[in-house]
Every structure is written in C-alpha cells, then in structure tokens.
Amino acid sequence: MFDTGLLGADMLSNEDALSNELEAAPAVSFEAVSKWFRPGNRIIHALSQVSLTVAPEEFVSLIGPTGCGKSTMLRLAGGLLEADRGEVRVHDRSPVEARRQKRYGFVPQNPALLPWRTVRDNVSLLCEVNRRNSNSSPSRNSSPSSNSSAGMSDGDKLAMLDEIGLTPFLDALPQELSGGLQQRVSIARAFALGTPLLLMDEPFSALDEITRADMRYLLLDLWRSNAKTVLFVTHSIPEAVALSDRVVVLSGRPGRVTTVVDVALSRPRHADVEDSDEFRRILAEIRDALRHGWSN
Amino acid sequence: MTRTDPVEAGPPEQSASNSDLAGLPPDQPPELPRRPVRRAFLLAAPFIGLTGLLVAWEVYVEVRDLRPLTLPQPSAVLRHVAENPGFYAQNGWVTVQEAFLGFVLAFVAAVAVATAMAHSEFFERASTPVIVLMQSTPVAVLVPIFLLWFGFSPWPKILTAMLFAWVPFVANALIGLRSVDTDAHELLRSVDASRWEIYWRLRVPHSLPYLFAAGRICVGLALVGAVVGEFFNSRDGLGNAARVAQSRLLVNQLWGSVFVLAFIGVAFVLLLMAVEKRVLRWHSSQAGSHRGV
Numbered sequence: 001m002f003d004t005g006l007l008g009a010d011m012l013s014n015e016d017a018l019s020n021e022l023e024a025a026p027a028v029s030f031e032a033v034s035k036w037f038r039p040g041n042r043i044i045h046a047l048s049q050v051s052l053t054v055a056p057e058e059f060v061s062l063i064g065p066t067g068c069g070k071s072t073m074l075r076l077a078g079g080l081l082e083a084d085r086g087e088v089r090v091h092d093r094s095p096v097e098a099r100r101q102k103r104y105g106f107v108p109q110n111p112a113l114l115p116w117r118t119v120r121d122n123v124s125l126l127c128e129v130n131r132r133n134s135n136s137s138p139s140r141n142s143s144p145s146s147n148s149s150a151g152m153s154d155g156d157k158l159a160m161l162d163e164i165g166l167t168p169f170l171d172a173l174p175q176e177l178s179g180g181l182q183q184r185v186s187i188a189r190a191f192a193l194g195t196p197l198l199l200m201d202e203p204f205s206a207l208d209e210i211t212r213a214d215m216r217y218l219l220l221d222l223w224r225s226n227a228k229t230v231l232f233v234t235h236s237i238p239e240a241v242a243l244s245d246r247v248v249v250l251s252g253r254p255g256r257v258t259t260v261v262d263v264a265l266s267r268p269r270h271a272d273v274e275d276s277d278e279f280r281r282i283l284a285e286i287r288d289a290l291r292h293g294w295s296n
Numbered sequence: 297m298t299r300t301d302p303v304e305a306g307p308p309e310q311s312a313s314n315s316d317l318a319g320l321p322p323d324q325p326p327e328l329p330r331r332p333v334r335r336a337f338l339l340a341a342p343f344i345g346l347t348g349l350l351v352a353w354e355v356y357v358e359v360r361d362l363r364p365l366t367l368p369q370p371s372a373v374l375r376h377v378a379e380n381p382g383f384y385a386q387n388g389w390v391t392v393q394e395a396f397l398g399f400v401l402a403f404v405a406a407v408a409v410a411t412a413m414a415h416s417e418f419f420e421r422a423s424t425p426v427i428v429l430m431q432s433t434p435v436a437v438l439v440p441i442f443l444l445w446f447g448f449s450p451w452p453k454i455l456t457a458m459l460f461a462w463v464p465f466v467a468n469a470l471i472g473l474r475s476v477d478t479d480a481h482e483l484l485r486s487v488d489a490s491r492w493e494i495y496w497r498l499r500v501p502h503s504l505p506y507l508f509a510a511g512r513i514c515v516g517l518a519l520v521g522a523v524v525g526e527f528f529n530s531r532d533g534l535g536n537a538a539r540v541a542q543s544r545l546l547v548n549q550l551w552g553s554v555f556v557l558a559f560i561g562v563a564f565v566l567l568l569m570a571v572e573k574r575v576l577r578w579h580s581s582q583a584g585s586h587r588g589v
Contacts, residue, residue: 078486099488106486112479116501116578129489129497173578193487 025092027197027229028054028077033086034254035072045254046072049086052248052257054229056196061232061240061247063286069255070233071201077231078106078199090197102130104197105190109205111182113174120170123161123189127151152194161188163225164218180211187219191226198230204239216242217271224268237290241265241282242274249289259289364547373555376548383537384556390533392560394450394522398457399514405458406465407507414473414499415491427466435459435521439528453525453533460521461514468510472503505579508572515564519557 035047047069054060062070075081076088079095090098098104105126113122152160161167164184174182183203190198204212216239223230234240240247241263249259263282265273273279350370356362357369364372377384409427413420435456442452476498484494526535534553541549 080482080485099486102487104486106483108479108483110477110479112477112483114480114498114501125497126483126487129484129493130487175578175580199486 026053026089027056027058027091028052028231029087029089030073030076031087031089033073033076033083033088035069035076035081035084047076048254048256050250050255050257051086052260054231056229057227059223059230059232059243059245061234061244062250063234063237063240063247064250064255064258064290065252066235067255068250068252070250072255073250074199074201074231074233078104098197100130102126102193103195104199105193105195107186107190107198107200107203109202111174111179111186113182113185115174118171118173119161119166119177119185122174122185123157123192124151126189126193152192156194157188157192160191160222160226164188164222178211180207180215183207183215184218187222191222191228194226196228198228198232200230200232202233202235205235212236212239213271217269219243220267220269237283237286238274241279241286242269247282247286249286258292259286261286261289365545368547368551370555373548373551377552377555380552384534384552387532387534387537387553388556388560390450391519391522391526391535391557394453394525394533395457395515395518395560397450397454398459398521399461399518401454401458402461402465402514402518403507403511406462406469410466410469410473410503411495413470415495427463430459431463436524439525442525443529448529448531452528453522453530456525457518457521460517460524464510464513464517465507468506469503472506473499475506476502505576505581508568508576511568511572512565515568516561519561523557 030050030052032049032051033047034045034049037044037046050069050073052060052073062073064070072081076083077090077095079090079097079099082096088095091103093101093103114125117125151157158167161170164187166181166184166188169177169181174185177185183206187200187203190200204215207215220243230243232240232243244263247261247263248257249261250256251258261282265276265278265282353367353370357367409423413423438459439452439456442455446452446455473495476494480498481494484498489497522533523535523538526533527539530536534557538550538553540546541553
C-alpha cells in the first residue's frame with residue numbers, strides 16, 4: 001500500500017516518455033525533502049525526507065493534522081520556500097524557475113482579492129503581473145501549451161467565469177460578494193493563468209459546509225474542462241476523497257508521508273459519489289491511516 | 297436535480313401565480329417608509345450646527361454687553377470681511393499658496409521616506425531616531441533659522457508648513473505601505489511579481505486610506521505652519537494681517553483673519569473628502585452609516 005502510488009506515477013511517466021519527451025517529466029516531484037523552520041531561537045522540523053511524484057494532469061491531495069507540513073510542501077513546490085535537504089522539481093525545472101516563468105497558479109487559503117479591483121480585474125491580476133519574464137520564458141518545445149505566459153484569452157476567461165456563475169458579478173467589488181463567490185473568483189484567477197499546474201492551499205476551509213460541498217464539484221467541473229495537475233492541501237477527508245486521484249496522508253512533526261491512498265472512483269464525479277460504498281471505504285482507510293500516523 | 301422548484305426556476309409572473317395556487321397571496325416586499333422631513337434635517341444638520349454657534353455667540357455678546365476688544369459680534373466681523381474682499385482675498389491667497397506648497401512637499405517627502413523605510417530595514421532603523429527627533433522638536437523654534445537662510449522670501453513659511461505637516465504623513469504612509477495583506481503578497485510572489493509591481497499594485501492602494509486620514513489632519517497643520525511663519529516676519533498673508541491687527545488693536549481685522557483662515561481650512565478638508573470619496577469607493581470607511589440608522 002505504501003509505495004504503490006509512487007510506483008504507479010513513475011510507470012505512467014515512463015509510458016509517456018515513449019511518445020513525448022516533454023510529457024515524460026513528472027509534474028511535481030519531491031525527493032527526500034527535509035525542511036526546518038527557525039522561529040526565534042526554536043527549531044521546528046517541518047518535513048522529514050518526504051518523497052512524492054505527481055504525474056501530469058493528476059489530482060493529488062495532501063492531508064494531515066495541523067502542523068504536519070502539508071502547506072510547507074505546497075510552498076516548496078511553488079518555490080515560495082526552499083528545501084533544506086533533498087530536491088523538488090516542477091516540470092523538470094527548479095520550483096523557483098517555475099515561479100519566475102509563471103508555470104503554476106496559486107490559490108491561497110483566503111481569497112486575497114484586492115478590494116479596489118472588480119471581479120473581472122481581480123481575475124486578470126496575475127496575468128498582468130510579471131509579463132516581461134514570462135514572455136521570454138525559454139520553452140524547450142514550441143507547443144503553445146508549454147508557453148504559459150499570456151494566460152487565457154479574454155474570451156476564454158469570460159467563458160470560464162460564466163461556467164462558474166460569475167457573469168452577473170463581473171463589475172462588482174469583492175466586498176459585495178459572499179465568501180463562496182469570493183473563493184470562486186480566487187480559483188478563477190488561478191485558472192486564468194492557463195498554467196499546467198495548480199497549487200491550492202485549503203481553499204475551501206473558510207467556507208460553510210454547504211457552500212464547501214458545492215465548491216468541490218464546481219472545481220471538478222473546471223478541472224475537467226481545463227486539464228491540469230493539481231496539488232491540493234486540505235484537512236477535510238471527504239473533500240480529499242471526492243476530488244483526488246490519490247490522497248497523500250501525512251503525519252505530524254516532523255511531517256512524513258504515512259500512506260498514499262488511491263481513489264479509484266470513476267470520473268466525472270458528482271455529489272452522489274459521496275453516498276457510494278467505495279467512497280465510504282476509502283474514507284475509512286484514510287481515517288485509519290491518519291490515526292496510525294498519530295499513534296507513531 | 298430532477299425535482300426543480302418552479303417558484304425558483306420560473307419567471308416572476310409565474311412564481312406569483314404559483315403562490316396563488318398554493319392559496320397564498322403573492323409575496324411582496326414591504327414599502328420602505330419615506331421620511332422627507334428626517335432626510336432634510338440630516339442634510340441641513342451641518343449648517344444648523346454652524347449657525348447655532350454663531351447665533352449663540354452673537355446673543356452672548358449682546359446679553360453680556362461685552363466690549364468689541366474683548367469679543368466682537370460675529371455679524372460685525374462678517375460685515376468687515378464682506379466690506380474688504382480684496383484685502384482678504386490677496387492675503388488669503390498668499391497664505392493658501394504657502395500652506396499648499398508645504399502640504400505637497402510634506403506629502404512627497406513623507407511618501408519617499410516611508411517607501412524607503414518599508415523596503416529597507418537598515419534605512420528604517422537609521423531614520424527612526426531622526427524622525428522622532430523632528431517629531432519632538434517644536435517646529436516653530438526653527439522659523440528664525442529659516443529666516444536667516446531665506447530672508448523675506450516665501451520659503452521660511454513654506455518650510456514651516458511642510459515641517460508641521462510631515463510627521464503625520466510619514467507615520468501614516470509607513471503604516472499604510474506595510475499593512476499589506478500577507479495572502480495577497482504571497483499570491484503576487486507566486487507569479488514572481490517585482491518589488492515595484494508589489495509596491496504599485498499592493499502597497500500604494502493599501503496606504504491610500506491612511507494617507508487620506510493624515511491629509512485631513514495635515515490641511516490644518518500646514519495652515520498653522522504658514523501662519524506661524526508669517527507671524528515671525530512677513531509683509532503679507534493672513535498671519536501677517538492678524539499680527540498687524542493685534543499691534544494696532546484692529547479687532548475686526550484680527551477676527552476677520554481668523555474667520556477667513558477657518559473658512560480656507562474647511563474648504564480644503566471638504567475638497568479632500570470629495571476626492572477621497574471618489575478614490576476610496578472600495579474602502580469600508582466609505583460604506584455609509586455604521587450607526588444602524
């Protein structure tokens with residue numbers, strides 16, 4: 001059980017290597033990554049020798065107790081933090097390089113919308129920033145998808161905003177929107193970059209339970225029409241199961257990968273998937289893994 | 297999804313007929329009570345307050361039968377100002393120019409210094425004692441020095457106005473430039489936004505509410521600075537008019553200068569508030585009454 005997920009991903013990328021050299025690279029890979037933090041004069045061991053490989057267009061959730069380093073893993077993948085030991089690669093580049101070239105979209109825990117910008121302008125914020133660097137991104141392959149600089153066209157952006165029901169609010173200011181709508185804008189902002197990778201840090205944790213359940217399937221619909229690799233941090237087990245291809249269970253300090261659970265539920269998934277027996281079985285498996293990690 | 301609620305799905309007319317079918321009258325929102333008298337009173341409140349003060353003052357002087365040298369009647373002062381429009385316009389214009397230039401220079405210097413402080417810890421640590429020193433030195437005592445440097449030019453007054461206004465500006469600019477949302481900051485870092493982009497797209501807009509709040513205080517302070525500068529040595533301006541009036545016991549002119557200065561201050565604050573209302577449409581300070589009226 002422990003390593004099947006990792007092996008599976010490697011096999012997948014080997015198959016791809018035959019057809020396309022670019023696709024061969026895993027979307028994200030962690031190799032024996034360790035990370036320490038030094039707040040004041042304390043030393044916190046945040047991650048200990050974590051290894052994980054995420055295949056292109058895979059949806060992987062990181063789950064674990066507070067302080068297990070799941071958000072740290074996300075920030076390492078985004079080049080927002082640097083690993084002390086081991087190596088993180090994003091599409092065969094260093095995470096910092098991926099960040100410079102705008103190769104991933106980040107969805108923070110809070111929507112973090114700029115209050116003086118309308119919904120429309122908030123969605124295009126990330127496309128407007130750092131244009132120069134992204135335009136000069138050296139693409140090893142001339143395929144348009146590998147050049148993520150320009151982001152979505154305006155037409156595509158509007159279509160996407162329409163798909164998630166934001167059309168009536170395009171010219172509204174964030175403060176006029178409910179929490180759920182604000183978080184939709186935040187997700188749309190990341191999708192608008194048109195990047196092959198999304199890093200999401202507990203994006204639904206501030207929402208009420210009902211809105212939160214809706215957002216899952218809204219995200220899945222978007223993901224289906226804009227194929228991407230997603231690394232998703234959450235502390236909700238049902239959320240992780242409903243969304244993911246694989247769920248990575250982490251144990252607390254120092255953070256380690258306890259188990260990787262495959263979620264073999266068919267896609268596309270709808271809200272009724274949560275009533276299935278298989279869903280409940282996987283839920284129990286993850287709960288068990290979390291308890292196991294806790295007792296260690 | 298198979299069982300859609302017709303009341304929610306249908307157009308408005310249909311929903312009305314549906315509730316008819318259910319044996320209930322169509323649901324209408326209650327009419328909002330219109331209170332024209334109340335609205336008129338709220339609009340007139342500032343003028344009522346001001347008029348009330350002047351009337352009370354007028355009556356008080358009348359009843360106590362005070363000598364004009366002790367306290368003139370506001371009607372007499374207003375009449376005096378109306379009879380000498382050229383004198384007050386000319387001197388007022390001089391003072392306004394000095395105060396305005398001082399205000400603008402204070403703003404520019406404060407934003408420049410606060411920007412440097414927000415970006416460099418070394419610069420912040422180095423400049424903090426200097427700012428505290430400037431904050432605690434009584435600025436007025438520097439005016440004779442400025443006079444030594446610049447003589448009868450407008451610069452001693454402009455510099456005094458600037459120094460009076462600059463401390464609130466620098467303090468608020470620094471808080472504003474620093475008060476960025478950490479999530480938004482990380483988000484911009486995730487696409488490798490430059491410091492410059494973070495400054496313009498995040499820090500500057502975040503600091504605007506603080507700068508406007510400082511601006512309202514600094515309008516008054518810049519006027520104080522200009523007038524203090526004029527007290528020391530000047531040939532024109534409202535500060536000079538008041539000083540001359542005091543030495544020659546021209547009570548109406550003394551109070552006339554006060555009235556015109558007050559009017560100038562209020563006019564500038566109102567102007568600033570109008571700009572603020574447009575620029576800070578997004579900010580919660582512009583979200584209307586918080587008294588639940």
